[in-house]
Amino acid sequence: MARHQHGSSYDFRMSSSVTAGLVSFEEARRIVEEHAAKVRLSAVESSTAETVDLLAARGRVLAESLTADRDFPPFPRATRDGYAVRATDLEKVPARLNLIGEIKAGDSGEGWKIDSGQAVSIMTGAPLPAGSDSVVMVEYTDLSGALVEVQRGVKTGENFVPRAAEARAGQVLVEPGLRLDHSLIAIAASIGKSRVHVFRKPRIAVLSTGDEVVELDATPGPAQIRNSNSYSLAAQIEEAGGEAVRLAIAPDEPVRLRTLIEEGLACDLLLLTGGVSMGKYDLVEQALTGIGAEFYFTGARIQPGKPVVFGSCVSGSRGSHPNAAKDAALGWGTLGSGQGLLAKGESAGTRTGVSAPHYFFGLPGNPVSTMVTFRLFAQPMIAALAGARPEPLVFLKARLKADVRTKTGLTRFLPAVISGEFENSEVELAAWQGSGDIAALARTNCYLVIPPDRELMPAGELVSVLA
Numbered sequence: 001m002a003r004h005q006h007g008s009s010y011d012f013r014m015s016s017s018v019t020a021g022l023v024s025f026e027e028a029r030r031i032v033e034e035h036a037a038k039v040r041l042s043a044v045e046s047s048t049a050e051t052v053d054l055l056a057a058r059g060r061v062l063a064e065s066l067t068a069d070r071d072f073p074p075f076p077r078a079t080r081d082g083y084a085v086r087a088t089d090l091e092k093v094p095a096r097l098n099l100i101g102e103i104k105a106g107d108s109g110e111g112w113k114i115d116s117g118q119a120v121s122i123m124t125g126a127p128l129p130a131g132s133d134s135v136v137m138v139e140y141t142d143l144s145g146a147l148v149e150v151q152r153g154v155k156t157g158e159n160f161v162p163r164a165a166e167a168r169a170g171q172v173l174v175e176p177g178l179r180l181d182h183s184l185i186a187i188a189a190s191i192g193k194s195r196v197h198v199f200r201k202p203r204i205a206v207l208s209t210g211d212e213v214v215e216l217d218a219t220p221g222p223a224q225i226r227n228s229n230s231y232s233l234a235a236q237i238e239e240a241g242g243e244a245v246r247l248a249i250a251p252d253e254p255v256r257l258r259t260l261i262e263e264g265l266a267c268d269l270l271l272l273t274g275g276v277s278m279g280k281y282d283l284v285e286q287a288l289t290g291i292g293a294e295f296y297f298t299g300a301r302i303q304p305g306k307p308v309v310f311g312s313c314v315s316g317s318r319g320s321h322p323n324a325a326k327d328a329a330l331g332w333g334t335l336g337s338g339q340g341l342l343a344k345g346e347s348a349g350t351r352t353g354v355s356a357p358h359y360f361f362g363l364p365g366n367p368v369s370t371m372v373t374f375r376l377f378a379q380p381m382i383a384a385l386a387g388a389r390p391e392p393l394v395f396l397k398a399r400l401k402a403d404v405r406t407k408t409g410l411t412r413f414l415p416a417v418i419s420g421e422f423e424n425s426e427v428e429l430a431a432w433q434g435s436g437d438i439a440a441l442a443r444t445n446c447y448l449v450i451p452p453d454r455e456l457m458p459a460g461e462l463v464s465v466l467a
């Protein structure tokens with residue numbers, strides 16, 4: 001397919017756009033990440049942030065920075081119960097100091113000052129008095145009357161955190177683009193934000209295909225299958241930070257399929273399931289080609305999920321399309337304005353005449369394949385559409401419980417059970433009937449990752465696991 005004439009820094013049709021056919025797992029993931037990075041820039045630029053209550057923001061992506069509203073800590077904060085002292089007074093121990101008072105957490109440290117030979121009783125979280133430079137732990141002291149006997153010396157700076165050592169007032173604590181988990185929620189709370197700005201959730205269309213697939217409220221005929229993929233995908237979409245839009249089931253028939261695909265492309269991303277294998281009625285690729293789709297890959301050397309497809313339709317290539325109004329609103333197809341959120345060189349001008357690509361994944365219909373390919377490829381795209389910074393796909397390590405033999409050539413992600421605890425995790429393959437065996441998943445909790453060049457992985461080997 002021809003590259004558009006303005007192909008410069010904001011060109012979605014990058015090298016990978018040449019139909020890549022069947023690619024390795026790593027290459028497929030790289031292609032997705034490349035597109036996700038571009039998509040994220042435009043998502044961040046065009047997204048209308050919304051303000052939500054702090055706890056409702058869990059899992060959402062921050063659209064603002066979180067800034068320290070005062071010094072952290074706002075005073076020199078004791079980290080132990082004990083006595084605020086001068087370290088030089090304890091160069092020779094045991095030493096005796098005069099107790100001149102007590103500061104507990106919540107007390108003001110103002111008005112307190114210790115001189116040489118003095119100590120103030122202090123509690124964890126309380127402000128140090130002027131004149132002190134350390135805290136000696138109560139465990140190393142004996143109190144009798146107004147005299148504190150100290151058995152151990154301290155170093156200057158010991159057992160307290162100086163004012164502003166964690167952050168200064170006005171300092172950015174968290175940049176936009178991070179997902180709010182419990183620790184970020186704690187940071188927001190600590191600066192007094194009961195509501196936060198987050199990016200809107202991208203709308204992700206789910207289109208199940210197949211003459212045999214029926215909805216949950218129908219009684220399936222003897223050869224019919226309930227539409228479980230639509231539900232597993234909706235759940236995975238929510239976890240990835242998107243909002244699922246479940247479309248009607250598409251039959252294995254080109255006209256209706258095309259109509260539903262066009263409906264789905266009006267969302268921020270379209271996920272199809274089924275119809276991407278080599279069968280006579282696997283019509284998805286054909287239908288997408290019919291509306292001018294470009295394919296970045298049409299298969300990955302993985303198991304399960306080999307027939308997975310990734311591509312986009314550039315709106316203009318389909319003539320009148322359901323997204324024309326949305327594109328115009330977002331500034332696609334016109335002179336881009338930049339809006340100030342993109343880095344230099346990424347903004348106005350370079351997108352002249354370029355329409356927004358409408359991305360899709362064709363995921364295989366077998367339920368386990370659908371879930372695995374979502375996890376490997378659709379997840380990072382949805383996170384990017386939600387405005388989140390890219391996160392690498394991380395594999396854990398565990399010891400293999402029993403030998404595993406496979407044929408070479410595919411990277412495998414096989415349902416497995418990880419057990420053991422602490423540093424003694426072990427993993428073993430689950431018994432299953434192949435990628436249609438949804439029942440087997442209830443007995444598994446991870447995928448064992450088998451590299452494409454391994455025929456035998458012996459028991460005891462440290463292997464990769466996708467949690």
Ligand code: AMP
Pocket residue numbers: 208209210212213225226227228229230273274275276277279282364365366367436
């Ligand atoms: P396909 O990828 O269309 O060749 O389908 C592969 C297998 O997945 C077939 O056994 C289908 O019946 C099954 N399948 C396809 N779509 C779904 C769905 N939405 N929910 C559950 N199973 C499905």
Ligand code: MG
Pocket residue numbers: 209210211274275281282365
């Ligand atoms: Mg099918």
